[in-house]
Every structure is written in C-alpha cells, then in structure tokens.
Amino acid sequence: MPDKMLELDDITMQFGGVVAVNNLSMFIDEGEIVALIGPNGAGKTTAFNCVTGVYKPTNGQVKYQGQVIVSNHPAGKMKALYAGENRDKYPQVVDPTPDKITRMGIGRTFQNIRLFKTQTVFENVLIATHLHRTSNPLSAAFRINWREERRMRELSLEMLDFVGLAAMKDELATSLPYGKQRRLEIARALATKPKLLLLDEPAAGMNPQETADLGRFIVEIKERFGLTIFLIEHHMDLVMDISERIYVIDFGKLIAHGEPHEIQDNPDVITAYLGVEDI
C-alpha cells in the first residue's frame, strides 16, 4: 500500500492548561482534496501550525510521504500538565523549523493574509523562489547566478500569470483588493513548488460568486500542478463542492470524518455548529 501523503497521529497541542488540539489523527492520500472544518476556535489553524513546524506539538507525530517529519512528546513543565493519553507513544523528538518543512514540499497560506508589505506583487512571489536556490551569497551578489535568477523570475511570472495577477505585478502587494491578495498568497505558495498545499480559509471574506470561482481555481491548480490539497474552510458550499473527504473537529477533538454527504447529515456536526436545540 503506497504511503499516505500526510498523516497526523495523535497530534496534541496544549498551551498551559488549554488543550487546543486533542489527539487528532487523520490522513490525506496523494492527489486528494481534504478539508478540516469545525466551529471557530476548534483548533484547525493550530493543527496546521503543528504540521508546518510553527508550533511544536505537545505530543504526537506527523508523517509526510511515509517519513516522520514532526514528532514530540510532553516534556518539562508540560509533562506534569499533560491532559491527553498516549503519553509515551512518541519517544523521539523531531523538531524542524518551518522553512525545512516547506523545502520538503509542503506549502501554505495564512488565515490572516501575510504578504510582504513593502514588496510588490512580483517581488512577493519572487521571494518564494529563493528556497530552491543553489547559489551562495557571494555568487548571487556578483550575479554569477544570472541563469538561476532568470529562471526564478520566469517561474514567478508564470505563477502570476496563472492566477491572473500578471498585469499588476509592479503594484505594491497591499494595494490589491482583498480577494486578489488572497490569490497572490496562493501564487506565492505555489512558487515554493509544493507537493502538498495547505490552504487556511482561502475564501474568508469572499462573496458567493468569488467563492465559487475560488473553488474552480483550487481544483484547477490541483490538476495542473499535481498537488494534494489540505483545506481549512468555513464556507460550507466550497467545502462540500470540492472536498473528497472531510474531517470535523470541535474543541480540539475529532468528532466526525467522511465524505461530504455523510458529514452534512451527521447530527454531531450539526450540534457542534449550531448548538443543542432546546426542546
């Protein structure tokens, strides 16, 4: 059986006394579009951050293409406070910095757009090509790497073209309207040549038309670049439309998992979002 693209095993993230993510286990196969949904504050972005190395999970591990890329167990003060199970199941510590994880092929966008504010649209994408450089600082400074530089620029232009922002490439990134800024973030993430793309609420703030366009766009980039997509979203139409499978978490715990139609009718999911009806 081929390795799963991404696998989370008992990922737990605890901040002091608050357990933000509680033994979350899930997987994504290559080429899938999988969504992680749940009410606000359920721990979705925290889970993303555990995968990308921004947070060190209190316990659990992450496997990417069969390799363990993140692994930790409760240590120090956290050991005493630890509220989860599986205390000793993940003895080794694998603790990469986020840039290492990106270089492995996992790209991401952010819930609150994080573009490089002083840079233009083009420069934002160009910066994202830096990670695959082979030149050292001196050869880059003296332009001995001019061929590589040219390739980086061509790739950036290609990405901008693809998302439809090539015309405004010399504008300041923050001068773009909100929806286009989100597209720019996606273009930027694509420039890192990922195999797995994590999208954190890409449709936030969009109207139904824009959301539908975004849905088509996500499927398009998946096909075009052969990606696997891991999506956090609140817009249910988008989720139900493009996801092949959905995981639902609430208060950090997995409460449901299945295909869109199964999730839609799942009473636990409805309760989590809407609360229990007073009879």
Added chain:
Amino acid sequence: MKTKKQGLIIGFILLALLFVGLYILENTLSSSTMLLTILKKGVIYALIAVSMNLLNGFTGLFSLGQAGFMLIGAYTYAILTIPVGMRSMIYQYYDGGIVQFAMPALVGILCAGLLAAFFAFLVGLPVLRLKSDYLAIATLGFAEIIRAIIQYEGLGPLTNGSNLLRRFPTFQSVLYPFAAAAICIGVIVLLINSTYGRAFKAIRDDEVAAEAMGINLFFHKQLSFVMSSFFAGIGGALLAMYQGSIQAATFKSTMTYEILLIVVIGGMGSVTGSVIASFLFVASSEWWLRFLDNEMFIGSFHMPLLRSGFRMVVFSVIIMAVVLFYRRGIMGDKEFSPTRIRNRLLNRKAGRNA
C-alpha cells in the same frame, strides 16, 4: 531591462565624474580646508551607516552593537600595521607589545573586516534568536563588553590597554577612503539586490511568512549580521586611518546612536539616504552649525544662547523633529534612480503635450 542597463551606465558615469571632481578639488584647495575633512569623514560614516542599514533597515534586526565591531576593526588594523620600529615607543608600558611585525595597510584593512565578521558570527550564535528589543540590549551589552576587554590592562601587550594606538599608516588623499567606501557600498548594494537581499527584506516584513516560504531565519540573520559587521570593521579601520590615533574609550554606545540616527534621517531601507544623511551629519556637526558655538554680537547686543555646545543641542532637536515628524527620513525606502527621474521628466512632458 534596457532602462535598467541605462541606469547602471549613468550611475557609473556619475561615479567617474565624482572621482574626477574630487581629484580636482584636492589639488586646488589647500589640504586643511573644511570641505576635504568633511568629505573624508563623511564617506567613512557613509560606509558605516550603510552597513548598519543593511542590518537594521533591510533585515529589520534592531542591533545596537555597531560601535563594538568598528572598535574591533580599528584595533585590528592598528595592531597589525604599526611599523615595527615604533612599537617600543607606543607600547611603552608593555615592553613593546606582543605583535612584532607589521602588515601592509590593505591587508590590515581586510583583516579588520574579517576579524569583526568573525566576532559577529560568535555573538550572533546566541543573540540572533532573541526578540527585537532584547536583541538591541544584547548587542549593546556585547559592544560594551568588547570595549571593556580591549581596555583591560591584562591585554595591554596586545591592545595597549587604555592608552592610545597611533603611528599606523594613514591616507593622504580623499580618493582613498572614497574608493574603499565606493567598493564596499557597491558590494552591499549588489547583495541587497540579489536573491539573498530579497530574503532579508522578507524577514524584515514578516518573519513568519518568510519562514513559511522556506527562508531559514537563523542562517539569513547571521548572514546579514556578519556582512554588516564585516563592513563596520572596515569602516572602523578607515576611521582609525582618518583620525591618526585611536582609543577604545571613544567607541562608546553614543557612536552607535549617532550612526543609528543617521540611518533614520536618511531613511531606513535606503542606501542613498544613508549616504546623503552621513554627509549632512558630518557637515553639520563639524562645519555648518559651528557658528552656533561662537559668541556673537550684533552691534553691542550679545546674542543669548550662543556658546559652545549650542550647535549639538540644535542638532539634536533637528534629529528629534525628523524622528517625530518625518519618520520615513529623507529617502524613505527609495533609492536614487536616474531612470525614475528620467521617467518623471518624460511623464511631465507627455502630460503637457496631451
């Protein structure tokens, strides 16, 4: 791309004209005129300011350790280049000192930069992981420690303790520091415009996003820190050559503050701004505002306030005004660009014809 090449050619021509102009100036004016002094000191400060801007303005690392690395550069240069015959006199309290050879000036300058860079690397290992405010105090602290160590009597045979170091090779012509500074600033500009320079700016704008785009924070911060300190070291060596004698006690944190204020006035993130502001700073503190320090009489009315030290007060007030009201400085984060000026002129013409 064509306009970029044109801009480069224009830049080179301007630089060549500058050197020709300096040469003429030097041979027509007497060597003690203020203008030449300002030019020499100004261009050295320009190099140091640009090196600080690389770190603070372009990479967003608020470091206050510049004086420490300038100090290392100055002392390395002096220690390595004082002629052997002079050593017993200068190191009189330390039996002539430990170092009994002398290197040529250029080698000394290079070593100054390399040693400063090396120490920066060591300091950077622990310090660059700290948050911005803590980075500022940690680098400030290291600069003071370096100063204390160099002044330590126990190291006297090497550094001459708290005594002056002098009689090392100096330069006569203003072209010397200009050439050195032009080369160094040129390298810095090349670095800033390369893919690594873009990574620096990314780190400055948003560390988290930069990391997510695959940029290793520690490596790039170290790179910026080491390169900045390398050039600060060279600047320190040039400063030693300009002054003719050096003493560790003068490389206090006040020197770092002055460089920082120069960078702010010129615009954090603008190389041309730092260069312009350096010359303005040196000219003001050495020359223009000098009259404020002298007692002045209009008729028989004695002007109040004007006496020694007033110049620096006025100067500090001007700096505060810039910090409070013109935060972006003279150039903001833009550079002098012949292409931009040309475009603006062309647009104006087009507007008139339309």
Added chain:
Amino acid sequence: MNGFERLFPYILAGVSVGGQYALIAIGYTMVYGILRLINFAHGDIFTVAGFFIVYMSATMPLVVSIPMTIILTVLLGFAVERVAYKPLREAPRMSIMISAIGVSYLLQNLMWYVTGGLAKQYPVIPWLSNSVTILSSTTKIVTIVTPVLTVTLVLLLLQLINHTKTGMAMRAVSRDFETAKLMGIKIDRVISVSFIIGSFLAAVGSLLYFTNYPTVTPTVGAMPGLKAFVAAVFGGIGSIPGAVVGAFLIGISENLIKAFGYSTFSDAFTFALLIIILLVRPTGLFGEKTIDKV
C-alpha cells in the same frame, strides 16, 4: 582583620548602590511593562535630576531645592512621554525606541551645553552625608538610609499596584494594551502615572546616589542607567520585585568584584550577567512567557 570585616564595607557599598540602582530600575521596568519600550532616556533623566539640585542649591536653600528637584524631574519625565513617545504609539516598535535614543542624545547634549563641559559638585546634604561607623568601617548615613528607603518605597508602590484602582489599570494595560483600551481604561493617564512614578523614584535615587558619588557630569548617569536596566531584565522586565532583586544583586556583586581586586571588570560583570540571562532565561527571574499567535 578577618575576611568578613574586610569585605563588609564593600557589601555595605553594594547594598547602598544596589538600592539606588533599584530606584532607577523600577522606572525602566514599569515603562517596559506598559509600553514595551526600553526608555533609553531614563538614565539621562536621573542625571538631569542631579544637575537640577546642583544649580538650584547655588541660590536656594536645600529645603526648597530638594522638593523642587523632585517636582521638576517628574515634570521632565511627564513631558518626555507626551512629546516624544505619545505621538509614536501607533508606530512600529523600532520608531519609539529610536525616539528614546534621540531624547537621550538631546538630553546629553543639553547638559553639555548648560554645564560647559565642567563637572559639577553635588551639594552636601546634611545628615545624609554625616559619617557613621559600623563594625569598624566608616561610611555615610546615606549608605544605611538607601536600602531602607528603597524597600519602603517599593512596598508602597506594590501596595499602589495591587490595591488601588490605578494600580489595577496599570496591571491591565501591561497585560493587554488593546483590550484595556477597549475596556475604557484611560490609557494616557495610566502611562503618565507610570512615567511620573518612575521619574519620582529616579529623582530620589539621584539624591542618594550623588550624595555618595558627588561628581556630576552629563554622562555620569549612563552606567548606572544601563546597570539598572540590566537589573530590570534580570528580574524579569515588567516585574517590580524582580528589578529590585536584580539591582541589589548587581550592586553587591560589582562591589565584591572590586573587593577582590578586579575593578576594571566590575562594570563588565553587569554585561556578562545580561548576556547570561538573555541566553538562559530571557524572560528573567520573575518574568512571564508569552506565546505569539500565528
């Protein structure tokens, strides 16, 4: 003379100067706790307080000069905040730190200008400067008064912070600036109160410090200021008891170092301490860890 008797005057001196550092350190730690600003100008305000008395006592009796100095120093601290820091509250953090550096630079140049570069002698404050003998070592009364006064003032301050409405407002603002503002807390007032308290303590500290070391020059406050700052960082910036503990530690240690003959390194000790604490435990002894949300 046994070892302790030999060390005792150094320990006394250390406790005394430690108290003086503590009074300055509290100003740093309070301002940082609320504004996240390292007030580089605080050490200079301490020095200016010294000069205030020097000039005033030349024409007025000490009974007037001393309270006037305290009032003027407080006004100065208040003015600096209003003019140089308040306008930059919404600006990026670096800008306000640069402003603090600018104010420090301005104050130093002002002092050079006014004094003409000559060192001034601090007036002798009666009773504080009187000699007293303890355990066969002679010292001034100020050496005893300082730690007592320091601890008293700190206890009073802690009472203010923990048991008054203003104090609660200050704690709220240092916890979460934005939310405190949204909850209707008058931020300007809280910040001004912090600066007023900090400057008041710095003025008192200068009275005690210069009675011990009576030469006043424009740069004389830089070292004590820096040491006080390190004390604040050591104790956990934002924690008043921490700053006090740090200050006494530095004061005593640096004098002990002098006692053992390494005077040149007594200053470097402070910096070494700074580096160590920043590497091992950047939040300081009593500081709190904060996690950045992504």
